[in-house]
Amino acid sequence: xxxxxxxxxxxxxxxxxxxxxxxxxxxxxxxxxxxxxxxxxxxxxxxxxxxxxxxxxxxxxxxxxxxxxxxxxxxxxxxxxxxxxxxxxxxxxxxxxxxxxxxxxxxxxxxxxxxxxx
Amino acid sequence: xxxxxxxxxxxxxxxxxxxxxxxxxxxxxxxxxxxxxxxxxxxxxxxxxxxxxxxxxxxxxxxxxxxxxxxxxxxxxxxxxxxxxxxxxxxxxxxxxxxxxxxxxxxxxxxxx
Numbered sequence: 534x535x536x537x538x539x540x541x542x543x544x545x546x547x548x549x550x551x552x553x554x555x556x557x558x559x560x561x562x563x564x565x566x567x568x569x570x571x572x573x574x575x576x577x578x579x580x581x582x583x584x585x586x587x588x589x590x591x592x593x594x595x596x597x598x599x600x601x602x603x604x605x606x607x608x609x610x611x612x613x614x615x616x617x618x619x620x621x622x623x624x625x626x627x628x629x630x631x632x633x634x635x636x637x638x639x640x641x642x643x644x645x646x647x648x649x650x651x
Numbered sequence: 652x653x654x655x656x657x658x659x660x661x662x663x664x665x666x667x668x669x670x671x672x673x674x675x676x677x678x679x680x681x682x683x684x685x686x687x688x689x690x691x692x693x694x695x696x697x698x699x700x701x702x703x704x705x706x707x708x709x710x711x712x713x714x715x716x717x718x719x720x721x722x723x724x725x726x727x728x729x730x731x732x733x734x735x736x737x738x739x740x741x742x743x744x745x746x747x748x749x750x751x752x753x754x755x756x757x758x759x760x761x762x763x764x
Contacts, residue, residue, distance in 0.1 A: 566751045576757070577755070578741060578743075626694075638750075640696075
């Protein structure tokens with residue numbers, strides 16, 4: 534069974550600095566997706582960034598980027614120029630593929646609570 | 652465009668009571684799912700559906716029933732609520748061929764006393 538591990542329950546960063554959140558996963562599949570979701574106190578689940586496993590290029594969305602190491606099964610999120618609004622829970626998630634049945638259901642890590650200090 | 656709508660947003664039940672959490676989407680998504688979120692546990696899949704009339708179990712299905720009579724609606728039923736079902740519940744939907752583009756509802760906070 535696939536698993537997702539986030540080893541940092543809490544992280545803290547100074548405003549305008551850079552922080553990296555760690556995520557590792559376990560799978561025997563070659564085709565899958567990886568995600569980072571942000572959950573602010575409003576509890577809304579917000580997709581931050583998405584990576585397709587067959588793409589070697591790391592995904593980037595504005596101040597958010599990932600370091601995807603497929604062989605090491607590692608998927609870290611880097612937040613540059615941290616802002617107060619980045620304070621939230623961050624969840625790493627995995628899904629096998631788009632096709633049929635249970636494939637595509639998300640498997641989540643336990644989350645990392647990020648605090649941003651002014 | 653309302654997206655994924657969950658009702659109610661908050662609910663308090665007594666042990667043994669029954670209730671239905673509602674989830675509706677207006678995007679004609681084939682895939683719908685229910686997750687629960689507990690402190691320190693992340694989100695875990697309860698049930699999912701890939702189309703009207705088709706449902707299947709996720710990781711933590713015990714104590715919950717679902718049905719999918721229409722494409723738009725995917726209600727989650729608690730037949731006899733237990734304190735262990737105190738949690739935040741999220742509904743999510745997507746096109747079947749675009750599972751990587753999942754839309755989440757805003758969640759239902761359920762407390763069972």
